[in-house]
Amino acid sequence: MRRWIDEWSTALRLGGKHEVTPPGEDGKAVHRTIMVVESDPGTQSLLKRALNPLGCHLVVAQSGSEALKRLRQTVPNLFIVALSLPQMNGWEFIQKLKDDSGFEAIPVIVLSAHGGFWDKVVTRRAMKVRTYLQKPFNADELRDAVRKELRIKLKG
Numbered sequence: 565m566r567r568w569i570d571e572w573s574t575a576l577r578l579g580g581k582h583e584v585t586p587p588g589e590d591g592k593a594v595h596r597t598i599m600v601v602e603s604d605p606g607t608q609s610l611l612k613r614a615l616n617p618l619g620c621h622l623v624v625a626q627s628g629s630e631a632l633k634r635l636r637q638t639v640p641n642l643f644i645v646a647l648s649l650p651q652m653n654g655w656e657f658i659q660k661l662k663d664d665s666g667f668e669a670i671p672v673i674v675l676s677a678h679g680g681f682w683d684k685v686v687t688r689r690a691m692k693v694r695t696y697l698q699k700p701f702n703a704d705e706l707r708d709a710v711r712k713e714l715r716i717k718l719k720g
Contacts, residue, residue, distance in 0.1 A: 596620040596714050599640040601631045601657060602675065603649050607699070611644065614703035618710060626650070628657030640670065642713050646699075647676040662692060671713040673706075675699055 598620045602608050608624055615622060623638050625631035629652045631643075643661070647654035654674065661667040673695040695709045710716070 596642070596716070597623060597638060597640040598642045598644060598710070599623045599625060599631060599634065599638070600644045601625045601628060601649065601654065602644070602646040603627060604646070607646065607675070610701075610703075611706070614701075614706050615710060618707060618716060620710070620714075628652030628654065628660070631657060632660065635667070639667070642710065643670060643672045644710075645672055645674055647674060647678070658693065671695075673697060673709050673713060675701060 596618075598615065600608065600611050600622055602611065602624070603626050612622060620641075623634060623640060625634050627649045628645075631645075632652075643658075645654045645658060649657070654676075658672055658674075661670070661672065672693050674693050675697050677699045695713065697706060697709060
């Protein structure tokens with residue numbers, strides 16, 4: 565119940581656009597929406613398969629500019645953003661999110677083929693991104709990162 569109240573108050577701060585489903589009778593049914601910003605169809609497919617067990621609704625955008633357009637209809641609970649994107653790269657998209665007070669609090673997981681110190685530590689801190697996963701990513705590591713960002717507890 566506490567999670568739902570936290571999400572509800574977040575929705576109010578975001579102007580009421582955020583879709584929040586109250587818990588069901590069991591107190592556990594909270595639906596989450598993840599916006600995946602990734603241009604590669606193969607990676608999109610891997611992400612869908614990896615995240616399917618979590619029961620989250622995925623909204624996929626091919627580029628940063630497409631993702632910005634989709635934000636007019638759906639405000640997600642989490643973004644998963646690739647850095648190499650057409651039209652507007654991932655860092656430009658993340659910067660636009662962080663510059664908008666309505667989206668700055670929504671967590672971002674970055675996916676990148678680059679995994680050096682500069683990318684993982686320095687750039688991540690500059691963009692205020694907590695989670696940076698290197699491609700090819702491990703499905704369990706991705707699910708763990710999503711659970712952590714969305715505060716989803718393991719069943720059982």
